[in-house]
Structure formats: C-alpha cells, structure tokens
Amino acid sequence: MLALMLNSKGLPYSDPIHPIIVHFVIAMVFFSFFCDVVGYFSRNVRFLEVSFWNMLVAAIAIFVAIIVGQLEAGLAQVYPAVQPTLNFHTVMGWSLGAFVAGMTAWRFVIRNRHPQKLPPAYLGVATVLVCLVFLQVYLGSKLFWVYGLHVKPVVEAMQPGISP
Amino acid sequence: MNSQLIEQLRLRLGANGLPYEIPMHPKLVHLTLGLFIIAILFDIAGAIFPIERPIFKFLGLTAIRSSFFDVGWYNLLGAAVVTFFTVGFGFFELLLANPPVNQKSDWGLNASWTMLLHGLGGVVLLGAIVAMTVWRGWQRYHSRQVQWSYLLVGMAMLGLLYVHGTLGGQLGGEFGIHVTAAKLIQEGINPNWLPK
Numbered sequence: 346m347l348a349l350m351l352n353s354k355g356l357p358y359s360d361p362i363h364p365i366i367v368h369f370v371i372a373m374v375f376f377s378f379f380c381d382v383v384g385y386f387s388r389n390v391r392f393l394e395v396s397f398w399n400m401l402v403a404a405i406a407i408f409v410a411i412i413v414g415q416l417e418a419g420l421a422q423v424y425p426a427v428q429p430t431l432n433f434h435t436v437m438g439w440s441l442g443a444f445v446a447g448m449t450a451w452r453f454v455i456r457n458r459h460p461q462k463l464p465p466a467y468l469g470v471a472t473v474l475v476c477l478v479f480l481q482v483y484l485g486s487k488l489f490w491v492y493g494l495h496v497k498p499v500v501e502a503m504q505p506g507i508s509p
Numbered sequence: 510m511n512s513q514l515i516e517q518l519r520l521r522l523g524a525n526g527l528p529y530e531i532p533m534h535p536k537l538v539h540l541t542l543g544l545f546i547i548a549i550l551f552d553i554a555g556a557i558f559p560i561e562r563p564i565f566k567f568l569g570l571t572a573i574r575s576s577f578f579d580v581g582w583y584n585l586l587g588a589a590v591v592t593f594f595t596v597g598f599g600f601f602e603l604l605l606a607n608p609p610v611n612q613k614s615d616w617g618l619n620a621s622w623t624m625l626l627h628g629l630g631g632v633v634l635l636g637a638i639v640a641m642t643v644w645r646g647w648q649r650y651h652s653r654q655v656q657w658s659y660l661l662v663g664m665a666m667l668g669l670l671y672v673h674g675t676l677g678g679q680l681g682g683e684f685g686i687h688v689t690a691a692k693l694i695q696e697g698i699n700p701n702w703l704p705k
Contacts, residue, residue, distance in 0.1 A: 369547065372539055372540045395584070398577070483531065498684075
C-alpha cells in the first residue's frame with residue numbers, strides 16, 4: 346500500500362530532503378573550522394564567535410539530517426552493490442551526530458570559561474572532525490551520483506519486474 | 510554538448526561523463542547555500558534581537574547582537590567567494606552533460622530548458638550574491654546597521670535559491686545527468702557491477 350504513495354524517485358515528497366539539510370552541516374562545520382583557524386592565528390575573538398554560532402547550527406542540523414536520512418535510506422532502492430557504502434554512511438552519520446554534538450558542547454564550555462582563547466587541543470580535534478565530514482560527504486555523494494539512489498531513471502529501472 | 514566537441518577536449522571521461530568520479534558542482538553548492546542562507550537568517554536574528562533575547566537567557570546561552578551581525582557578514586563573504594567556484598564547476602559540468610532528450614521534469618520542462626535556466630540562473634545569482642556582499646559590506650562599514658530593505662531582498666533571494674536549487678536537483682534526480690548508475694542503465698548495463 347505504501348508503494349502507491351511514492352513518486353518516481355521512490356519518495357513520498359517531490360525531492361530528497363536529506364541532501365538539502367546537509368548543506369547546514371557541511372557548510373557550517375567547514376566554515377566554523379576556517380573561522381577557528383583565522384581566529385586562532387589572528388587572535389581576533391570575533392572569528393571565534395562566528396565559529397561558535399556556525400557550530401551550533403551544525404549541531405542542530407545534523408540530527409535533522411540523520412532522521413531524514415534514515416527515512417530516505419529506508420525508502421531507497423538498495424541493490425547489493427550499494428549496501429556496503431550505505432551501511433558505512435549510516436554508521437558514520439550517527440557517529441558524526443555524536444561527534445558534532447560533543448564538539449559543540451565542548452565549544453560551549455570553552456566560550457563560557459575563556460571566551461578570548463581557543464585551546465590548540467580543540468583545533469586538533471576539529472581537524473579530525475573536518476576530515477571525517479569530508480569522508481562522509483564522499484560516501485553520501487557516491488550513493489546519489491554513482492549508485493543513483495532516489496534518481497528517477499534508476500528507481501524506475503529497479504521497479505519489480507524490470508531488471509536488474 | 511556535441512560529442513565531437515567533447516572529444517576535442519581530450520578529457521578522459523568516466524561512465525558518468527566527467528573526468529572524475531563525483532561531480533564537484535553539487536558539493537560546492539552545499540557551501541554556497543549553507544553559508545548564504547545562514548548569513549541571511551543570522552542578520553534577521555540580529556535585526557529582531559530584542560524579541561529573542563529572553564529565549565537565549567532561558568537557554569543560558571550568552572548572545573550578543575553584534576556577533577549575530579558578524580555571522581551574517583562573514584558567512585555572506587564566504588558564500589560570495591565560494592560561489593565563483595560553484596558556478597565555474599557548474600558550467601564545466603553543464604557543458605559535459607548528456608541528458609535524455611525525450612523526458613520532462615516534474616515542472617514540465619525538458620532537459621535543455623532546465624539546463625538553460627539553471628545555467629543562466631547561476632550567473633544571475635552569482636551576480637546577486639556578490640552585489641549583496643558589496644551592499645552588506647557598505648552597511649557594515651558605514652552605518653553599522655543592517656537595513657530592512659537588505660533583509661527583504663535576502664528573503665526574496667532565499668525563494669529564488671529554492672527555485673534554482675530545485676531545477677539543479679532535477680538535472681541530477683530526474684534526468685540523471687552525471688549519475689553513473691543512470692548512464693549504465695541507459696546502456697543496458699546492470700549497475701550492480703559497479704565497484705563497491
């Protein structure tokens with residue numbers, strides 16, 4: 346019955362929402378890191394503030410992204426070649442949710458105690474975070490651009506009765 | 510683009526029609542849209558700051574109005590710089606696109622119209638983002654205030670970006686442009702043979 350409500354992309358709404366929500370995780374995590382680096386070396390507190398607010402937006406957005414992502418993954422035409430990438434992307438997604446939330450909480454404490462300074466340890470861990478987000482963007486891109494999840498011609502070809 | 514013209518470029522194109530595995534334009538779009546949208550939202554939050562002050566107090570979150578305007582300004586500046594790359598890669602990938610010609614999108618447009626509107630729209634929006642950055646910079650260094658007219662234009666821009674982004678999404682999601690699996694299916698190859 347549910348299948349009747351899905352459109353040609355296999356979704357109950359016109360376009361995938363997950364790739365839109367992730368704008369606010371990807372852009373905000375990267376820009377937050379960029380502002381941290383600039384703020385750290387220029388000793389300009391203003392950049393640290395910009396970084397904090399960007400990180401806070403990322404922390405809120407990532408949970409919305411995970412929930413919508415799970416819904417769209419559940420509705421995706423997952424053929425065997427896709428499964429490992431989708432699993433990896435899912436595990437990374439939940440882990441990054443915890444990671445980003447933790448970093449934001451840490452940032453919140455730093456900002457309350459010493460708003461003028463950023464400990465190098467934070468910058469170090471943030472570097473790891475940026476690398477993991479890179480990897481996650483690559484995995485997610487692969488799902489859409491290589492495997493064609495929720496891409497109309499691919500969804501249609503995967504309909505029961507039509508090969509493969 | 511004409512296949513003979515593409516051949517003259519002597520690029521090593523993969524199954525997705527690009528010389529690399531993942532299209533770059535959609536990746537850069539995350540940065541353009543994320544930075545631009547959050548820039549406008551933070552400027553609005555700065556403009557109506559007295560209304561939300563009790564909320565931040567309740568959350569125990571120290572918030573200063575001027576730092577909201579800082580987010581508005583620097584995020585916009587970031588968006589303006591990044592968007593040159595977004596549009597640059599966009600045109601490169603648009604030229605290498607090879608969409609099906611007998612199909613219509615959800616909006617009733619064929620691939621050529623969608624590509625044309627998305628390409629022209631990209632240039633117009635790049636111009637608009639740069640113009641808004643100049644306008645915003647002027648406000649920042651002359652009056653230290655963010656004008657309501659600027660915020661209204663910003664909100665209109667969010668609407669334009671939604672339309673523009675949907676056109677772009679349709680190029681990938683409906684016409685399957687630069688989607689490897691879609692190309693394979695078109696050629697009768699099972700996408701299950703793709704490397705994992």
